Amino acid sequence: MSFDIYQHVTQTIVDAIEANPAEMQMPWHRFGGQLPENAVSGKQYQGVNILSLWCVAQLRGFDEAQWGTYKQWKEAGCQVRKGEKSSLIVFYKAVRYEDDQGEEQTRHVIKWSAVFNACQVDGYEAPTRPEMSPLERLEAVDAFVQSTGATIKEGGGRACYVPSLDEIHMPDGDRFFDTETRSRTEAFYGVLSHELTHWTGAPHRLARDLTGRFGSDRYAMEELVAELGAAFLCAKLSITPEVRDDHASYLANWLDVLKRDKKAIFTAAARAQDAVEYLSPS
Structure with a gap:
């Protein structure tokens, strides 16, 4: 064999x-x-x-x-x-x-x-x-985010990318808190990186299409791409990503996809890498 x-x-x-x-x-x-x-x-x-x-x-x-x-x-x-x-x-x-x-x-x-x-x-x-000191806002990271050209609106209590408006919505910064393993800054930028990855998948950007091969699993696949993209991007920017509150339900979906399709993680990781490269062209 x-x-x-x-x-x-x-x-x-x-x-x-x-x-x-x-x-x-x-x-x-x-x-x-x-x-x-x-x-x-x-x-x-x-x-x-x-x-x-x-x-x-x-x-x-x-x-x-x-x-x-x-x-x-x-x-x-x-x-x-x-x-x-x-x-x-x-x-x-x-x-x-x-x-x-x-x-x-x-x-x-x-x-x-x-x-x-x-x-x-x-x-x-x-x-x-060198260790990165936790800050309220990271000037270098904010400059990077601004360079992407993404429209980001802060306010309210939900983080999401809205395709119909082509906007990223982020909660107010004071809705993020320190935990035993994450600072408020890390939590904020980790979530923002996740939504930025979603933003890259719009039809006029990377046109990320996970229909067809993954069928009904495409939602779980897109979330996995966004999670991987956030992890890659946070590592690139020296930020530790925050664990999602609803992580358990996503994890079950991801494991199901991975166990049924041995190439799924390769696809997700490649799409996530594409997203990071799109966000940070050399």
């Missing part, structure tokens, strides 16, 4: 979600939001690799965001400890072939590579990272 990378990654994520059902939290809420990055190049992983490595970190108690192959760690002067188990990342490789008419075509084939976390190696020194 051939190795099924789609099934492997999806099962890793499902296992992480189900590992502590009493708390009903997604891995990125527990891990703190820092994007996983390659230990040698410093480049951040993207799409489903972010989610997969976050899940592995939660399941195995890793508290570092740096990952690398055995060879990369060796090149960095570190040694993977004997007996350590690797984790998988995926990437797509372009393959050229001739079609039935003899014309050259290109298709992308999924490949995988084994990586190890910094917690699994000897000789690694974690970089010193």
Whole structure:
């Protein structure tokens, strides 16, 4: 039987979600939001690799965001400890072939590579990272949000994206409160990031269409895209995302979709990555 990378990654994520059902939290809420990055190049992983490595970190108690192959760690002067188990990342490789008419075509084939976390190696020194002090409003983040061009109206008690008006509605800032794990600022910007991701899916932007393949699950899929987009965006902006009050009901829907379609999380993560790139063009 051939190795099924789609099934492997999806099962890793499902296992992480189900590992502590009493708390009903997604891995990125527990891990703190820092994007996983390659230990040698410093480049951040993207799409489903972010989610997969976050899940592995939660399941195995890793508290570092740096990952690398055995060879990369060796090149960095570190040694993977004997007996350590690797984790998988995926990437797509372009393959050229001739079609039935003899014309050259290109298709992308999924490949995988084994990586190890910094917690699994000897000789690694974690970089010193400045801690972000909680603020009422974050000037840099507000500037980023303004640069997206989204119309955002604050007031009332509900956060939502209204397609008919092409507006994001956010509750007043004083409706967000500190908790044991989140500041009021983190809660506010986490919810705003979720709604910004929804905003990118409008027909005249990314035209995100999850009908067809996902059928009646498209609502759960769009919410998963928004949740992943918020997690990715908050990590990019150094904000820890807030856990939704209605998280349990969404979680049940997501697990159902993931278990029935092993490629669903790949689709959701790719759409979320597209949304973040749309919001923050280079």
